[in-house]
Amino acid sequence: MNSEELQQIAEAVRLEHEKYDYEINVCMGAGCLAQHSDKFKDALAKEVESSGKRCHVRSAGCLGLCAAGPLALVDPIEVRYGHLRESDAKEVIASLGGKPVERLEMHLENYFQGQQHVVLENCGRIDPEKIEEYISRGGYEALLKALTEMDPQGVIDQIAKSGLRGRGGGGYPTGLKWGTVAKAVGSPKYVICNGDEGDPGAFMDRSVLEGDPQRVIEGMVIAAYAVGATKGYIYVRAEYPLAVSRFSASLREARRHGFLGANICGTPLLFDIEIRLGAGAFVCGEETALIASIEGKRGTPRTRPPYPAVSGLWNCPTLINNVETFANVAPILRNGAEWFAGMGTAHSKGTKVFALTGKITNTGLVEIPMGMPLREIIFSIGGGVPDGHKFKAVQTGGPSGGCLPEEHLDLNISYDALIGAGSMMGSGGMIVMDDTSCMVNVARFFVEFCMTESCGKCIPCRAGTAQMFGLLSKICNGEASHQDLDLLIDLCDVVKNTSLCGLGQTAPNPVLSTLRYFRDEYLEHIDHHRCPAGVCACNARTPKAELAEVTV
Amino acid sequence: MSASVDVKTLVIDGVDVSARQDQTVLDVARENNIFIPTLCHLEGLSEVGACRLCLVEIKGSPKLFPACVLKVEEGMEVITHSERLLHYRQTILELLFAERNHVCAVCVANGNCELQTIAQSQRLTHVRLPYRNPKLPVDLSHERFAADHNRCILCTRCVRVCAEIEGAHVWDVMGRGIDSMVITDLNDPWGSSSCTRCGKCVQVCPTGALFDKSKVGVSHPKSPEFLPYLNLMREEQ
Numbered sequence: 001m002n003s004e005e006l007q008q009i010a011e012a013v014r015l016e017h018e019k020y021d022y023e024i025n026v027c028m029g030a031g032c033l034a035q036h037s038d039k040f041k042d043a044l045a046k047e048v049e050s051s052g053k054r055c056h057v058r059s060a061g062c063l064g065l066c067a068a069g070p071l072a073l074v075d076p077i078e079v080r081y082g083h084l085r086e087s088d089a090k091e092v093i094a095s096l097g098g099k100p101v102e103r104l105e106m107h108l109e110n111y112f113q114g115q116q117h118v119v120l121e122n123c124g125r126i127d128p129e130k131i132e133e134y135i136s137r138g139g140y141e142a143l144l145k146a147l148t149e150m151d152p153q154g155v156i157d158q159i160a161k162s163g164l165r166g167r168g169g170g171g172y173p174t175g176l177k178w179g180t181v182a183k184a185v186g187s188p189k190y191v192i193c194n195g196d197e198g199d200p201g202a203f204m205d206r207s208v209l210e211g212d213p214q215r216v217i218e219g220m221v222i223a224a225y226a227v228g229a230t231k232g233y234i235y236v237r238a239e240y241p242l243a244v245s246r247f248s249a250s251l252r253e254a255r256r257h258g259f260l261g262a263n264i265c266g267t268p269l270l271f272d273i274e275i276r277l278g279a280g281a282f283v284c285g286e287e288t289a290l291i292a293s294i295e296g297k298r299g300t301p302r303t304r305p306p307y308p309a310v311s312g313l314w315n316c317p318t319l320i321n322n323v324e325t326f327a328n329v330a331p332i333l334r335n336g337a338e339w340f341a342g343m344g345t346a347h348s349k350g351t352k353v354f355a356l357t358g359k360i361t362n363t364g365l366v367e368i369p370m371g372m373p374l375r376e377i378i379f380s381i382g383g384g385v386p387d388g389h390k391f392k393a394v395q396t397g398g399p400s401g402g403c404l405p406e407e408h409l410d411l412n413i414s415y416d417a418l419i420g421a422g423s424m425m426g427s428g429g430m431i432v433m434d435d436t437s438c439m440v441n442v443a444r445f446f447v448e449f450c451m452t453e454s455c456g457k458c459i460p461c462r463a464g465t466a467q468m469f470g471l472l473s474k475i476c477n478g479e480a481s482h483q484d485l486d487l488l489i490d491l492c493d494v495v496k497n498t499s500l501c502g503l504g505q506t507a508p509n510p511v512l513s514t515l516r517y518f519r520d521e522y523l524e525h526i527d528h529h530r531c532p533a534g535v536c537a538c539n540a541r542t543p544k545a546e547l548a549e550v551t552v
Numbered sequence: 553m554s555a556s557v558d559v560k561t562l563v564i565d566g567v568d569v570s571a572r573q574d575q576t577v578l579d580v581a582r583e584n585n586i587f588i589p590t591l592c593h594l595e596g597l598s599e600v601g602a603c604r605l606c607l608v609e610i611k612g613s614p615k616l617f618p619a620c621v622l623k624v625e626e627g628m629e630v631i632t633h634s635e636r637l638l639h640y641r642q643t644i645l646e647l648l649f650a651e652r653n654h655v656c657a658v659c660v661a662n663g664n665c666e667l668q669t670i671a672q673s674q675r676l677t678h679v680r681l682p683y684r685n686p687k688l689p690v691d692l693s694h695e696r697f698a699a700d701h702n703r704c705i706l707c708t709r710c711v712r713v714c715a716e717i718e719g720a721h722v723w724d725v726m727g728r729g730i731d732s733m734v735i736t737d738l739n740d741p742w743g744s745s746s747c748t749r750c751g752k753c754v755q756v757c758p759t760g761a762l763f764d765k766s767k768v769g770v771s772h773p774k775s776p777e778f779l780p781y782l783n784l785m786r787e788e789q
Contacts (some may be wrong), residue, residue, distance in 0.1 A: 303601040418626035456732030466730040
């Protein structure tokens with residue numbers, strides 16, 4: 001494959017599209033499919049045939065606003081329809097050329113204004129299983145550019161200059177990681193893509209894998225060229241069957257076009273990717289546990305150093321990055337490091353995809369430039385809290401993150417600002433809570449999650465989270481004393497500082513952040529056996545309450 | 553002449569010590585009679601760094617490091633005993649005592665138990681945490697040995713000795729988190745498992761979780777000291 005052939009493919013796709021006046025992209029992501037978007041698509045196709053209109057119906061990836069599914073986007077008039085049913089197909093096709101169907105149209109100026117799509121630029125615009133459509137939108141240009149015009153060190157320099165940091169949560173500088181693996185001694189070298197997205201309420205990686213899988217493959221091949229790897233693995237959780245089937249179809253397509261295998265694009269580069277399925281363990285998102293799992297061992301983390309960059313998969317140098325990190329690679333090489341570094345803040349460059357969920361009007365996938373205030377994401381893009389309720393907190397970073405209250409809403413999203421406020425970027429889950437949420441109960445939920453997902457290897461995480469869960473349950477039930485609260489705080493400190501891996505070290509964060517900002521709610525449960533939000537059943541008869549009754 | 557090995561000098565608890573570059577801080581500390589508590593570590597087995605009792609401070613870093621896997625570095629200043637470390641070690645021991653049913657008075661290992669000894673050395677007087685009192689099985693199916701899961705601390709010494717030294721890999725870990733259990737084969741009774749009856753797991757078990765049936769009611773000291781010698785002899789062969 002050379003650039004002329006790429007252009008020929010792109011040209012062929014363009015000519016094909018010229019045959020149509022309209023293109024309707026129907027979302028075939030897991031969320032919309034669950035609401036039968038496939039039936040709607042079939043109905044559309046039938047309608048198009050009978051109406052004789054020059055319209056192309058496409059199975060596309062995620063269109064963003066998942067709560068309003070099934071969704072469809074009509075090109076080129078940029079009309080978005082939501083809540084589509086099979087019976088709406090006739091009306092939608094009939095409206096082409098005239099006024100859009102008012103009943104189904106969604107007015108989402110606020111939702112898209114302020115968003116900046118880099119990772120999601122093709123999501124919902126292409127058929128994820130057709131490599132030609134990816135190529136027609138600039139796909140694999142970056143790989144060809146890297147292979148023909150740049151040496152491996154040049155690629156690493158570009159990534160380093162762009163300021164890209166790991167999107168899995170840690171925020172480690174990607175260029176530095178690539179450079180380390182490139183310099184590491186050992187053969188063969190491996191590239192691993194971490195798609196074991198397990199945070200509650202997070203679905204960014206799934207949407208990218210379902211909507212634009214070729215982008216991840218391109219990023220991985222570029223990485224392999226840069227670090228000198230010959231074999232790649234993508235570790236996807238088995239709970240994402242659609243992402244897995246689309247990705248394996250995409251791997252076949254990429255092989256067929258010579259982007260994987262031997263002599264990639266006519267150069268001596270040899271690289272192929274294999275899919276490994278996770279068996280439902282959250283801890284396998286931790287890099288050393290993930291590597292153990294790929295090796296066929298029990299998925300438990302090990303102490304670092306040595307880091308995987310030096311000794312990873314089968315003790316060989318291994319580059320391990322998140323899906324979203326790899327998805328950023330091709331645009332950086334295509335548009336230049338300066339372009340990427342032009343977005344975001346001083347130390348957090350580019351954009352970040354968030355899965356906006358919880359008590360929010362516009363639930364879905366958003367991609368925003370780093371540095372955007374939380375308030376804008378929640379109230380402008382997200383449309384605020386529905387049903388007249390009051391905003392209370394936003395939870396970022398999954399079970400490792402924290403809850404930020406109203407007064408932190410003007411915080412500009414960046415790795416360092418979020419950590420400073422007691423939360424973290426995490427992989428991109430963003431859960432909005434209103435006044436019907438009890439913060440103690442929220443903390444208990446996340447600690448329970450960490451308790452059941454702990455691998456059980458080290459004692460502080462295994463037994464510590466279980467004890468923390470017990471104490472939090474006691475507080476929720478209105479049975480706790482101040483000594484219990486002190487003990488909880490002490491345990492948080494121990495678990496945070498003595499656990500072996502990131503899961504344990506960050507497990508106390510939801511407790512610590514809610515204690516920092518919502519201590520009054522904890523005290524209300526303890527002192528007055530009352531849950532301010534009315535969530536917890538605090539009416540357990542406590543000795544204190546009984547005493548009060550007796551004196552009356 | 554063997555290949556040259558670099559020698560490093562470092563400071564542990566204010567004492568200047570020297571070490572080969574491939575040594576861990578724990579090795580060097582023990583050589584110099586500086587006591588660091590450990591439960592999962594055992595000389596002769598691979599390190600897992602799981603019990604977190606050997607965590608030490610390094611001057612200039614807010615993080616704690618497990619001494620059993622921490623390689624020595626030139627000029628490193630290690631602190632193995634501080635108020636903070638003592639508190640963490642005590643809390644970890646409390647977590648262990650509250651996790652399962654550790655009742656010394658009725659335990660076959662009473663007086664010969666590493667958990668008990670370390671708790672005494674760390675001046676643990678009471679447990680602040682509620683006991684979880686889980687209902688756990690006792691496997692008496694083996695003709696010579698028994699496994700009492702109530703006393704297991706999941707140090708995985710038995711798993712490692714069986715896989716690495718005996719080469720049988722009968723023991724492994726099942727489940728996750730607080731529900732983890734050591735099992736023989738695919739959770740078969742020990743007596744009908746592929747056990748070679750060598751008894752190494754019993755000798756390395758730090759508590760009374762694995763014990764010799766014939767020792768019930770009498771003193772049951774364990775002798776894990778055979779491991780380094782065994783490894784040495786195998787290397788020479």
